[in-house]
Amino acid sequence: xxxxxxxxGGTFVKYAAxxxxxxxxxxxxxxxxxxxxxxxxxxxxxxxCDELMEKVQLDGISISSAGQIDNVNGRVVFATDTLPGxxxxxxxxxxxxxxxxxxxxxxxxxxxxxxxxxxxxARGTKDFLCVTIGTGIGGALFLNGELxxxxxxxxxxxxxxxxxxxxxxxxxxxxxxxxxxxxxSALQQLVDARFGEGLELKGFFERVKAGNRDAVxxxxxxxxxxxxxxxxxxxxxxxxxxxxxxxxxxQGDFLQQAIRSSLEKKIMPNHxxxxxxxxxxxxxxxxxxxxxxxxxDDCGMG
Numbered sequence: 588x589x590x591x592x593x594x595x596g597g598t599f600v601k602y603a604a605x606x607x608x609x610x611x612x613x614x615x616x617x618x619x620x621x622x623x624x625x626x627x628x629x630x631x632x633x634x635x636c637d638e639l640m641e642k643v644q645l646d647g648i649s650i651s652s653a654g655q656i657d658n659v660n661g662r663v664v665f666a667t668d669t670l671p672g673x674x675x676x677x678x679x680x681x682x683x684x685x686x687x688x689x690x691x692x693x694x695x696x697x698x699x700x701x702x703x704x705x706x707x708x709a710r711g712t713k714d715f716l717c718v719t720i721g722t723g724i725g726g727a728l729f730l731n732g733e734l735x736x737x738x739x740x741x742x743x744x745x746x747x748x749x750x751x752x753x754x755x756x757x758x759x760x761x762x763x764x765x766x767x768x769x770x771x772s773a774l775q776q777l778v779d780a781r782f783g784e785g786l787e788l789k790g791f792f793e794r795v796k797a798g799n800r801d802a803v804x805x806x807x808x809x810x811x812x813x814x815x816x817x818x819x820x821x822x823x824x825x826x827x828x829x830x831x832x833x834x835x836x837x838q839g840d841f842l843q844q845a846i847r848s849s850l851e852k853k854i855m856p857n858h859x860x861x862x863x864x865x866x867x868x869x870x871x872x873x874x875x876x877x878x879x880x881x882x883x884d885d886c887g888m889g
Contacts, residue, residue: 590882591639591688593632594651594695594874597621597669597722600628601871602635604643605879607888609706613642614875625666625673632678633685640686647689648682649882651698651874653725655741658881661692664740667758669723691882696725696743697734698877699832699867704729705880707868708830716826717867718745718817721833723758724766728824746770750816769813771835777805792838806845814849821854821862832867839866 588607593600596619603614617635619628636648654666654673661679683690693701700717703709709717709729717727726745728735736742746766747759754763767773771788778791781801794802817829835842847864854862867873 588646588883588888589643590879591636591643591645591648592651592875592878592882593635593648594698594871594878595619595628595632595653596695596874597653600631600635601875602639603872603875604639604645605875607879607883609876609879611872611875613639614872619670621670624671625663625676628670628673629676629678629681632682636682636686645686645688647691647882647886648686649878650678650682650690650692651695651878651881652678652692653695655739655744656692656694656697657740658691658693658697658736659740661690667723667760669758689882689886691878691885693878693881694725694727694736694740694743695719695874696727696832697736698874698881699725700727700729700734700830700877701880701884702869702873702876702878703830703832703867706876707873708865709828712828714824714826715828715830716820716824717830717832718820719833719867720769720813720831720835721771723772724770724816725833726820730824745816745820748816748819750812765812765816769809769816771833773812774805774809774835777809781805788835789837792841796841810845810849814846814853817846817850818853821850821858825858827861828863828865830865830867832870832873834871836866836870842866 601616604612655664663676666673679690679692713732719725724746726743751763755767757764
């Protein structure tokens with residue numbers, strides 16, 4: 588079994604060929620160029636599928652995608668204006684017609700959770716939350732060993748829980764959403780406001796770790812918003828584990844310990860007792876692994 592797997596994010600589209608054990612045969616990435624709209628994005632995915640099929644003999648394709656995804660029919664139920672014109676796209680059908688191969692599709696954060704459950708930080712864990720922190724904030728729920736997607740394939744939209752009523756406008760059309768304050772993008776805005784544009788988050792975290800007072804203040808302000816949102820989720824779901832994914836997970840042990848220290852002060856003792864915080868083990872490949880797992884599971888091969 589060899590699969591083409593594609594991850595559609597707000598910034599990059601990643602693509603790879605993997606075997607049935609999750610080993611990577613080839614991988615790459617290209618800019619999403621989301622502002623060009625949903626039609627241009629589908630055409631880009633079709634071209635990437637062509638490239639994959641030239642390199643590897645594929646048995647199927649599985650897609651991890653931003654947005655709310657009907658994971659039975661492979662349709663985009665809803666996408667914010669981050670991906671304009673993407674809502675309603677018959678993603679799996681169009682890629683299948685183009686390639687002649689069976690195609691599956693799933694939400695990107697659900698794929699992160701599946702990938703980490705299969706091969707990563709959540710192996711053997713029945714109840715966990717997966718939180719991806721990047722351009723926005725995504726969430727996925729594993730309850731009693733199963734991915735929970737909700738009544739309309741839309742569970743886990745934690746980036747749009749309300750943190751500050753009537754706060755900053757969000758791409759979903761509401762105001763004060765969690766991701767407007769606790770995403771990597773939100774942190775970058777705080778950094779720009781304090782230090783001026785030009786200091787990227789990698790350099791910012793170096794200043795934080797070095798004890799720079801201004802950097803530490805900005806970090807702690809952002810961290811407080813991040814863990815306030817996590818506090819709500821922990822009290823609601825009482826998970827064994829929170830897996831942190833997205834680009835921010837590159838901060839590893841430093842961020843893991845900071846989140847744990849801040850969160851433990853905010854949650855009740857019984858929720859605190861067994862809770863673990865881990866960084867995603869496969870970084871930006873978790874979604875690709877999860878897409879493969881989705882395909883294998885749907886075909887009875889997982």
